[in-house]
Amino acid sequence: MTPGPIRSTLPIGPRATERMARAHVVCQHPRECDVLNTFIAISQDGGLTWSPTKVSTVGHQPQYEIFGVAEVPFHGDYLTVDANGGVVFGVWTDNRDVVPGTDPRDIAPDGFDVLQCREPPDSPDTCFNAGGRNQNIYGFGATLP
Secondary structure, eight states: OOOOOOOOOOOOHHHHHHHHEEEEEEEEEEEHHHHHHHHEEEESTTEEEEEEOOOOOOOOOTTTTEEETTEEEEEOEOOOOEEETTTTEEEEEEEEEEEEEOOOOSOOOOOOOOOOSSSSSSSOSSSSSTTTTTOOEEEEEEEEO
């Protein structure tokens, strides 16, 4: 994606835009295939237009079934940005380190299963820390002009 201005769809009210000239956001979007990539967007006009730049080096699958005894996808809610004095730092939930696998309990696999060790299939997962739950927090920092 080539960075360029986009029109804002964020609910930034007029009182907020009166006080800010530059605004920063971190967002995730499935612009490439069915994986999420993370972007940082900067507005120089109080939130009217945004210039997004991709900051994640790898897209990731947000639908991995990591939670609820490895049957429920939950992408997490760690997505934030901090900017001060020309330096910006954003963090996001990222599943790039999750090890895909098969769920022996599934009758019809959906492609979102993670590594599990269950023998027999209805027993507890005995390799809980082997990568199937490796959802992590990634970050990006930059000095802005």
